[in-house]
Amino acid sequence: MLENVLQLLAVLIIFILVLVATYYATKWVAKKSGMQGQSRNIRVIETFKIAPNKYIQIIQLGSRYYSIGVTANNITFLAELDEDQLDLSAGDRIGPQVSFKEMLGRFTRADKPGGKEK
Numbered sequence: 001m002l003e004n005v006l007q008l009l010a011v012l013i014i015f016i017l018v019l020v021a022t023y024y025a026t027k028w029v030a031k032k033s034g035m036q037g038q039s040r041n042i043r044v045i046e047t048f049k050i051a052p053n054k055y056i057q058i059i060q061l062g063s064r065y066y067s068i069g070v071t072a073n074n075i076t077f078l079a080e081l082d083e084d085q086l087d088l089s090a091g092d093r094i095g096p097q098v099s100f101k102e103m104l105g106r107f108t109r110a111d112k113p114g115g116k117e118k
Contacts, residue, residue: 041061041062042059042060042061043059043060044057044058044059045057045058045059045060045065045086045088046058053071053072054069054070054071055069055070055071056068056069056070056078057069057070058081058086064080065080065081065082065083065085065086066078066079066080066081067079067081
């Protein structure tokens with residue numbers, strides 16, 4: 001009996017260590033990938049999917065704006081854009097900020113019998 005309890009404790013401790021290691025590895029990877037995405041002179045303003053693996057992007061290089069076509073194997077220059085041709089208001093593109101907890105609550109209520117979404 002004592003041997004079984006010790007085995008259970010050992011498995012729980014190993015499981016907790018794996019969870020902690022996973023947590024810190026995820027934070028480390030997120031920090032590293034976040035550093036690669038930061039640039040002072042290059043920004044992707046907007047991306048529009050036109051087909052699987054085919055996108056049109058509006059990018060900013062310095063103070064100029066360009067539209068490009070992006071596929072899995074190719075990037076094509078489409079046109080230079082003037083700032084007055086673009087709607088750069090961030091409020092229109094970004095939806096309401098919803099926390100993960102709220103979103104999860106919506107889905108779990110919708111899955112329950114008799115549950116309804118707001």
